[in-house]
Amino acid sequence: MKVLVLCSGGDAPGMNRVVYSLSKYLKLDYARAGYKGLVEGDIFPLDLKAVKESKDEAGAVIYSSRYPKFKEEKYFKKGLKNALNYDYVIVIGGNGSQRGAKELAEAGANMLFIPGSIDNDVINSSYSLGFQSAVDQCVYTIQNCMPSINAFCYTCFFEVMGRDSGRIAEETYKNANADVLVAKMEDFKVNTIAKKVKENVNNGKGTCIVLKEKMRDRTYFVEALEERVEKGTVKYQVVGRTQRGGKPAKMDLLMADKFASAAAKEIKLGHKNKSILVDEKMNIKICDLL
Ligand code: F6P
Numbered sequence: 001m002k003v004l005v006l007c008s009g010g011d012a013p014g015m016n017r018v019v020y021s022l023s024k025y026l027k028l029d030y031a032r033a034g035y036k037g038l039v040e041g042d043i044f045p046l047d048l049k050a051v052k053e054s055k056d057e058a059g060a061v062i063y064s065s066r067y068p069k070f071k072e073e074k075y076f077k078k079g080l081k082n083a084l085n086y087d088y089v090i091v092i093g094g095n096g097s098q099r100g101a102k103e104l105a106e107a108g109a110n111m112l113f114i115p116g117s118i119d120n121d122v123i124n125s126s127y128s129l130g131f132q133s134a135v136d137q138c139v140y141t142i143q144n145c146m147p148s149i150n151a152f153c154y155t156c157f158f159e160v161m162g163r164d165s166g167r168i169a170e171e172t173y174k175n176a177n178a179d180v181l182v183a184k185m186e187d188f189k190v191n192t193i194a195k196k197v198k199e200n201v202n203n204g205k206g207t208c209i210v211l212k213e214k215m216r217d218r219t220y221f222v223e224a225l226e227e228r229v230e231k232g233t234v235k236y237q238v239v240g241r242t243q244r245g246g247k248p249a250k251m252d253l254l255m256a257d258k259f260a261s262a263a264a265k266e267i268k269l270g271h272k273n274k275s276i277l278v279d280e281k282m283n284i285k286i287c288d289l290l
Contacts (some may be wrong), residue, residue: 001266003027004043004086008034008093009066010242012116013058014128014252015092020055020262022090024047026267033063034093035070035100039079056253057139058133058245064093070100072091076107079191085107088267091242094115095123096274102289105273112266113275114259118243121165127276129259131168132162132251134243138172141239142208149206155183155197156235157211161243168214168243178208185215194228198223213238222290258284 003026007015008022015223022028028046031037046062056059069075083089089112092100092118105111115128122128139158149156158178162168166183182188192250194211211221218236226234248256255278262276262284273289 003088004029004130005090006031006034007060007064008097011060011064011117013062013133013248014256015116017253018260020051021257025264030062033065035067036065039075041273060092080107104222105289107287110272119162119165120167126280127278132249133169136249138239139176142176153201155207155234157209159211159238161227166212169210173210176212180209182211197229209228
C-alpha cells in the first residue's frame with residue numbers, strides 16, 4: 001500500500017501530531033510543502049525520527065504552503081500525475097485545501113482529507129485542528145495584557161486571526177470574558193462600545209474588545225472610538241503568530257490522534273475519497289469528499 005501525506009495552507013497546531021499518529025498505522029511518503037511539493041515532485045519517505053520529535057509541537061515538520069498555482073491546469077496535471085502514483089493521498093488543511101483534494105479525486109486520484117486550520121472554517125465540520133490552540137493563545141494574551149490595561153482604565157482591541165471566519169474571535173470573546181466582540185463590521189457599533197467603555201471607567205475597569213482581523217485598518221477602529229472616549233486611552237494589540245506557533249492544546253493533540261485513527265481505518269476498509277470531519281458532539285464523522 002502506497003500512501004502519501006501532505007500539509008497544505010496555514011500550518012495549524014496538531015498537524016505534526018496527525019502525521020506522527022498516521023505513521024504508527026501506515027508506511028508513509030510525504031510531499032514537502034503541500035500541493036507545491038506534489039506538483040514539483042518533492043516527495044520523500046517520512047523521517048520517522050523527526051516526525052516523532054515534533055509530535056507535540058506546532059508547525060509542520062513536512063512543511064506547508066499556500067499554492068494558488070495549483071488552480072492552473074498545467075500545475076494541477078503535474079500534481080495529479082504524482083498523486084496517481086499512490087493508493088491514497090492524505091491532505092491535512094483548511095477549506096481551500098479540501099477543494100484541491102476534491103478536484104484531484106474527481107480527476108481520478110484517491111484522496112482522504114483531514115481538517116487542519118486554526119480558522120475552523122471547514123465546511124460541514126464542527127472542528128478543525130489547531131482551533132483550540134489558537135483560541136488558547138488569544139485568551140492567554142488577553143489575560144496577560146488586561147491587568148496593565150485595567151491599571152489605567154484603558155480600552156484595548158485584541159486583533160485575532162481567522163481570515164473570513166469569526167470563529168476564533170467568538171470563542172476568544174467567550175473564553176476570555178471580554179466586554180465586546182467585533183467579529184464582523186456590523187458588530188462595530190461605536191456608540192454602544194463607547195457607552196460600555198465609559199461605564200467600565202466609572203467602575204474603575206478597563207475594556208477588552210476582541211476584533212477579527214482583516215476588516216479595516218487598525219487606525220480606523222482606534223480613531224473611531226477615540227472620537228467618543230478620552231483621547232490616548234485606546235490601545236491595539238495584535239495577538240499574531242503565537243496563534244499558529246504556540247504549543248498545541250491537549251484537545252488538538254487528542255483530535256489529531258482521532259483523525260489519524262479514523263483515516264487509517266478508512267484506508268483499511270478500502271474506502272475512497274472521504275473527508276474525516278467532526279460532528280456537533282465532537283465525534284468523528286466520515287463524509288464523501290465535498
Ligand atoms: O488560515 C490561517 C491563517 O492563520 C488566517 O487566520 C490568517 O488570516 C492567515 O492564515 C495568515 O496567513 P499567513 O501565514 O500567510 O500570514
